[in-house]
Amino acid sequence: QVQLVQSGGEVKKPGASVKVSCKASGYTFTTYGINWVRQAPGQGLEWMGWISGYNGKTNYAQKFQGRVSMTTETSTNTAYMELRSLRSDDTAVYYCARSPGVYTHFDYWGQGTLVTVSS
Amino acid sequence: QSALTQPASVSGSPGQSITISCTGTNSDVGDYNYVSWYQQHPGKAPKLMIYDVNKRPSRVSNRFSGSKSGNTASLTISGLQAEDEADYYCSSYTSISTFVFGTGTKVTVL
Numbered sequence: 001q002v003q004l005v006q007s008g009g010e011v012k013k014p015g016a017s018v019k020v021s022c023k024a025s026g027y028t029f030t031t032y033g034i035n036w037v038r039q040a041p042g043q044g045l046e047w048m049g050w051i052s053g054y055n056g057k058t059n060y061a062q063k064f065q066g067r068v069s070m071t072t073e074t075s076t077n078t079a080y081m082e083l084r085s086l087r088s089d090d091t092a093v094y095y096c097a098r099s100p101g102v103y104t105h106f107d108y109w110g111q112g113t114l115v116t117v118s119s
Numbered sequence: 120q121s122a123l124t125q126p127a128s129v130s131g132s133p134g135q136s137i138t139i140s141c142t143g144t145n146s147d148v149g150d151y152n153y154v155s156w157y158q159q160h161p162g163k164a165p166k167l168m169i170y171d172v173n174k175r176p177s178r179v180s181n182r183f184s185g186s187k188s189g190n191t192a193s194l195t196i197s198g199l200q201a202e203d204e205a206d207y208y209c210s211s212y213t214s215i216s217t218f219v220f221g222t223g224t225k226v227t228v229l
Contacts, residue, residue, distance in 0.1 A: 035218070037165075044122065045157070045165065045208050047218040061217050062120075095164055103212045105155035105170035112164055 002026040004110035019082040022096030029077040038092040123221035130227040141192040141209035149190035153212035
């Protein structure tokens with residue numbers, strides 16, 4: 001069965017960086033994309049960007065351009081999301097989610113990773 | 120890109136049908152048939168319920184259905200059950216090759 005297992009929660013200081021991992025299993029990693037979506041406490045969902053599992057091509061939301069990097073490691077079927085220059089309003093649960101294509105939906109989700117930014 | 124507009128809350132009694140709307144623009148919902156819906160229980164990851172406006176994954180109950188007219192998409196839950204109480208979010212592909220989510224709707228089963 002398809003599973004996306006994310007790394008554990010992180011506590012970071014303002015200005016630091018965080019890197020969250022998402023290990024995929026149960027499907028061919030290179031035939032799907034991985035999206036990153038975040039949810040601040042008590043708030044809605046926010047799409048951050050997408051990376052192709054096939055060739056590593058990325059597409060980031062304008063809001064995060066220059067501050068986010070998404071990468072993949074096909075040898076371990078793992079996707080990574082790094083967010084730099086953290087601020088307190090980056091405190092959120094970060095989810096990875098698989099997508100069958102570039103324009104489509106998010107059919108399987110990771111369990112989420114809580115990133116807390118606090119001085 | 121502004122969030123799609125959803126009602127903050129919708130409620131219904133067990134067995135009833137409810138509909139959640141999702142209003143966007145002609146740069147997202149109105150221009151693409153790539154609207155999807157997600158159910159999220161407290162403390163849990165979202166779950167895909169509807170994709171491409173009206174397609175349902177095999178693991179999702181047929182009590183859930185989707186539609187679209189112009190810039191507004193809708194999710195209908197028929198035969199409402201206690202387990203349907205959750206937050207629901209719509210999402211759409213956009214003209215700038217990104218995705219936008221709705222503001223979210225809390226469904227309460229009375």
